[in-house]
Amino acid sequence: MPKYYGCPCEGCGQPLTLRDDIVVCPDCGAPYHRTCYEKLGRCIHSPAHAAGYEWKFPYQENELRTCPSCGERTLRSEEHCRCCGAKLPPEGAEQPNDRAEEEQNFDYASFYRQFEEGNVPDPLKEAYQAAFGKEEQMDGISCKDWNAYIGRSAPSYMTTYSRMELTHSKIAMSFSALLFGPFYFFYRKAWKPAFGFLFAELLLSAPYFIDMLQITGSSLSPGLSNSALLMLSRVCSFLGFLLMVLRGMYGKWLYRKSAAARIRRIQNEFPDAEQRRAVLSAQGGTSLAAVFGSLALLFVLGSAFTLLLGPNMQALLDIVSG
Incomplete structure (x- = not known):
């Protein structure tokens, strides 16, 4: 369970909530509101640090329950969750053994x-x-x-x-964005990140395209040595992996920003609430057509690239078949 949410701030004694900016003493682990720590200027336990003092979680397990609103552990003796502030239902209203049936x-x-x-x-x-x-x-x-x-x-x-x-965070793991890349954003109609990630993927495939130009003897092939091309390929592979991880971590946040921009435009055009929500439903949601459209775009770009290849196509076919 989280170590600090719901615990009292060592400076003011008020509970630390999910909305608070929390700082922790690097020596003993005591938690504070950032404003409280900055006001004190140091940890209140600093005189005991030399003796090996370590902050300990102040509550026993039997004093805690799980808040149904935020999922964090909070004191069962209070009516509101110390982490998110939501009102706690009476204990026993929902029995764990009844979850499967519900x-x-x-x-x-x-x-x-x-x-x-x-x-x-x-x-x-x-x-x-x-x-x-x-x-x-x-x-x-x-x-x-x-x-x-x-x-x-x-x-x-x-x-x-x-x-x-x-939690004041932009990170929320999206395995769909991680695995499917730009197609996740096309599916969710987030056009700017969709085309941005698609362009980045094509750019990071440059070593593969250059290699094809060299194999076929194209006049457009850049004069890169094998060692330079190998180094470029490794750099692009690393950047591709980094891009995939960042896409998975920030995919939902990017979708949120894209969706917010489109919703605001629709709000300006359709002030009537009922009409606006009908337009939002039509222009929002998901689109398989956009995914197939992006695949068709890649096919067209691939076909156009073949026009740039050199005359020695047989060498490329021998490598593919062999």
Whole structure:
């Protein structure tokens, strides 16, 4: 479990929440609000550091329970979660042994319909309010407009964005963006990152294209030695791996920024709420056609590249077949 959320700040004694900027003493591990630590100028336990003092988690396991809104551990003796501020339901209202039966009987159609209508069920509503305020606005856009634009995946994305907002982080792992690259962004209609990552992938494939030009004896082939081409290939492979990792870590954040820009444009054009959400639903969501369109674009670019190859195509065919 997180070591500091819900614990009292060693400076002011107030609980450390998911929204706080937390700093930790590098010598003993005591947690503080950043403002408290800067005001004190040092750790209050610094006189004991030389003797080997180490801060210890102040609560026993039997004093804690899991908050259903944020998933963090908080004191069972309090009515509100010390981590996110959400009101805690009575203990025993949901028994762990009943989870499988509840999940089996859960009405997903009704759940998604509530999101489409903007009626976010608890405890998600409390989590959204903890993250985005009572108005439930993210990046200046209402929760209802976000739900209309994202579509059926809105519960998952909005929960992720709530966690990102509470932890002041832009990182949320997206395995779809990690594995499928630019096609993830085409699928989610995030055009700027889609074309940006597609261009980067093509650019990092330059050693492969140069090698094909040299093999076929093209007059456009740059005069690179084998050792220089090998070094360029290794550098591009490393950059490609780094790009893949960054894409997976920041994919959902990039989608959020792209979606917010499109939603704002639609809001300016359609001030009427009902009409606006109809347009958001039509222009948002996902698109398999965009994925197939990007594949067709790659096919056209590949065909155009073959026009640049030299006359010695047989050498290339021998390498491919052999």
